[in-house]
Amino acid sequence: MIGPMTDHGGSSLLAASNRGPLSFTEADDGSLLASRGGGGLVTGLSGLGSSDVVWVCAALSDGDRAAARRAPGGRLDRDGHDTAGVAVRMLDIDPATFHRAYNSVANSTLWFIHHLLYAVPTAPNFDAGFRRDWASYQAYNGAFADALASDAAPGARVLVQDYHLTLAPRLLRERRPDLRIAHFSHTPWAPPDYFRLLPPEVARDTLLGMLGADHAGFHSPRWAQAFARCCAELLGAETDDASVTHDGHTTRLGVHPLGVDAEGLRERSKQDDVESRLTALRRRLGDRKAIVRVDRTELSKNIGRGLLAYRELLRRYPQWQGKVTHLASAYPSRHDLPEYREYTATVQRMAAEVEDEFGTEDWRPIVLDVTDDYARSLALYRVGDVLLVNPVRDGMNLVAKEVPVLSEDGCVVVLSTEAGVADEFGDDALLVNPFDISGTADALHRALSMPDAERRERTDRLAAAASALPPADWLSDQLEALSEAAVSR
Secondary structure, three states, X not given: OOOOOOOOOOXXXXXXXXXXXXXXXXXXXXXXXXXXXXXXXXXXXXXXXOOOEEEEEEOOOHHHHHHHHHOHHHEEOOOOOOOOOOEEEEEOOOHHHHHHHHHHHHHHHHHHHHOOOOOOOOOOOOOHHHHHHHHHHHHHHHHHHHHHHHHOOOOOEEEEEOHHHOOHHHHHHHHOOOOEEEEEEOOOOOOHHHHOOOOHHHHHHHHHHHOOOOEEEEOOHHHHHHHHHHHHHHHOOEEOOOEEEEOOEEEEEEEOOOOOOHHHHHHHHOOHHHHHHHHHHHHHHOOOEEEEEEEEOOHHHOHHHHHHHXXXXXXXXXXXXXXXEEEEEEEOOOOOOHHXXXXXXXXXXXXXXXXXXXXXXXXXXXXXXXXOOHHHHHHHHHHOOEEEEOOOOEOOOHHHHHHHHHOOOOOEEEEEOOEOOHHHHHHHOEEEOOOOHHHHHHHHHHHHHOOHXXXXXXXXXXXXXXXXXXXXXXXXXXXXXXXXXXXXX
16 A cells, blocks of 8 residues: 655655546536546556645646646546546647657657667658757647646655656756655666667656656666666666666666556456457357457557568468467557558558468457457456567557456566566566567477466466565555665765
8 A cells, every 4th residue: 555645845746647547528518527548557546536636747638638627727526527526737738849759759669669669761851940849849848847836835756757758857856846746757768879869858858857856666677777878888877776866966777667457457457348348259269279469559659560471471481370360459659640540450460461371261360350349358358268468669668567356367478578568577478589580480389389377377477476575565666765865865
């Protein structure tokens, strides 16, 4: 459980996040319909139960902006809406500024840097247009810093989330040096040689922005170490395994691998909408084995190479033809960016090619679903014999943790070494190089051939690791580390 909010240094807690615990849709009559957000941070903050918590987030839609404009100061109280037990302040940021900061810098630049996604011979190209976008990213972070500085009580704790807000910690410290500030990165962190692709002033400001925090958290030791190396090589900072010191200020580093709420996940997976989809999936499978995957059609998820590996499995191990079905859920992501629309189309085309090569009248080798259907995803978790998670790079990967918790008969996890969760799972998963298609095909064959008892034992160990730090404990872990870092500064 989260500890009391009234420890030394202030009682209020503010969470700064691009997304908030709820979103709004404007109905035809002008009324606003609120829906609760998902994800680990929402669940974690739900456990706080404190009247002193304020969640500061961006208004992402027209409905959000309407809600922000109607509320005094953009702040929604917890009485009028289901806001996960916390007050919410939505920032009505100019749409053009938001687009340039969110799409052009955060999702099309920083995301690509940290996931090593650029085809370097042709991209990136940092021209005058990018400098304009970067100015918007600075203004976007400044708006969060202003709101946090305005709302925070003396000595309050502030949790800043992710790559959208890398500049906010320093900007906030300049405004309110009394605050205790933590930043958490949900993505990987690029190694220094790749991070240097950024223009020097952008790379420097990003690192300095993060170093405005008292505590910087990551999902994996690898990402924390990569951040420290960037600070050492690009800023000349003093670093060790636990901290970075620059210009007289020390930022403590922490590793907090987000786990799953096993009890809540199991309860949700037993609801009627999941049961109906599970029945349909079992009817489709018959006595065949199931290789499952659940991903956004996000470039880093490496869905294309996963399909190539499945095709090679069927070619090189023909005994599996007619005996296995690949159930893939690849729901749309960031379709306002052309790269992502093209990627979704490519994934669909590749799946169709596998179907054309191997399909028979009574066997569909692959069933690809590109709709966002959470109930179907949970049904896949329960029915899978093998889970394929092969990202090019991933900060952690919650799907890899959720499947062992829900698996009914045991599920072998074929896992990329470049996912942060690989550090926790180790050899209980079958680890693969995400670029090695033949190696991944071999791992799929090994997983399908694994004895039932071994599969069950591995799954049980993975489920225990996956639920070791559930959202509320994950948040509590950071708050404790932040308090320790702030005391020592």
